Amino acid sequence: MNSDELMVKIFKALGHPIRYKIIKFLYNGPKCVCRLNEDIEFSQANLSQHLRILKDANLVKSEKVGLEMYYRLYNEDVKNIVAEVEKYVLGYINNIKELSVK
Structure with a gap:
């Protein structure tokens, strides 16, 4: 698998609401699959x-x-990926709000 294929695989994996919720749930450390099953x-x-x-x-x-x-998350970089997307989304939403006010 080349780097482009792996990047697409990562975006696809993060592109589902349940998987996004799982990633956020694992932010504070490892969780037993039984705990994941309770919360998701x-x-x-x-x-x-x-x-x-x-x-x-x-x-x-x-x-x-x-x-x-x-x-557990593979490493801290996973949090950084999610944080950058969240930052982008908040900026996008704020931009739309500013444009609608004008």
Whole structure:
């Protein structure tokens, strides 16, 4: 896989509301998949599919601790990606508001 393909895979992975919610949920550290399942109201199978997509895009990684599977952000750069998009969106929204007032 070349770098362009990986970038597209990352954008696709982040482009779903549930996966975005998972990423934000993992901001404060690793979480057991059981906790993710409590806070993200989808079936275990559906949640597993979303986690696999995030893992395949190298946005999260997993670790088995005893009988439980824990997920964490791949690294701090994942937060930076999301922060830049959030910054862009807020700027865009503010720009639209300014244009509508004029």
